[in-house]
Amino acid sequence: MSRSLRRGALAATAIVFSIAALSACGAGNDAQTLGVRPDNAAVSVDDVKIQNAVVITQPTPGVKGPAVVSATVFNNGRQAQTLDAITLPGTSATVKLKPAEGTGPITVPAGGSVVIGGEGNATAVIENGTEAAKNGDAQKVVFKLSRTGDVALEAFVVRGSGYYKGFGPSEVPAPPSATPTASATPGGEHGAEHGGESSPSGEASHASGH
Template identity: 80%
Template sequence: MSRSLRRGALAATAIVFSIAALSACAAGNDAQTLGIKPDNAAVTVDDVKIQNALVITQPHQGVKGPAAVSATVFNNGSTPQTLDAITLPGTTATVKLTPAAGGAGPITIPSLGSVVIGGKGNATAVIENGTEATKNGDAQRVVFKLSKTGDVGISAFVVPSTSYFKEFGPSIVPAPPGSSPTASAPAEGEHGSGEGEHGAEPSGEATTAGH
């Protein structure tokens, strides 16, 4: 691994720890009082600050499937803002935004509050053709479009959905190449052709990564 990629991996690991810490206190908290100064790239435009941005791909190399954008969006203004879109300039990727579990409508960042994108129960941003649009180890430009502030761009590390990043990666994870459903061999004297106890359920279905 090159020195630059090692630095990128270390920085990305630091990012995910920051995300995990913020997940418990995201929406509704005063962003000005969080006092968090992470050692990673962040950007501030007007009242909006974005940090901990990552593009998280499939955990298995060569598997086609969606990717996910994970980030924390702060709103230090006096009025709420909605996240209207996320784009990846230079790619054909489309990103589907979904509010937090139990929510409806657009993703809303409350005034003097924050929203975590990615992770169980949080808002999500799914890159529907993520495998074709991104490459692990790159720094991908990601643009967040806010209702009042407009476009806010940041460079996000591209990492696979493994280890610390698994909890924030895509929820749809296809089976890796070469895997196929398997069945238990019938015991000696059994034909395995009957119903009930003789039938073997196939295994190896696609697993899902937790949000």
């Protein structure tokens, strides 16, 4: 084989390996590209798939307040379903559901999905979240759908900070040791204006749903 032919063969082989490597990276990073955290809970039952499920508590340790359930609910069926309830078995938690717009049940359209948690999305608020979930635990969560019925999984319990800040509780009480800034600063309006910067805050709640 001539030197030019050998060079051509080597170049072709390099191209093939490059394409294969890119394909492997694309497949491996697919979940990351979709914004899915692979360590979060996911389950499929009949036409329903629930992905990226977590229970998110208050961002500051020791602060009592509501928690939320965040997840993405997919409906691969031909008929719409409603999410009638979310429960946390083994706890006294009450979960209040609210659609992204208006009132009534959360509807998962046929061939579509609904994100629970995050700004502009449907919400699932655990009113007594501090008592119901402990950070670091795996909490059983049951999604009750109108046609599929109960879909259960084990969801991690995490604090509403860092990656989860935008999906955590919208109601964030001040830490127990916090004192009103306005009372310590002449001119209450100026103190109140800057007090908000030093206190933890959560963004209004997909997620969301994986």
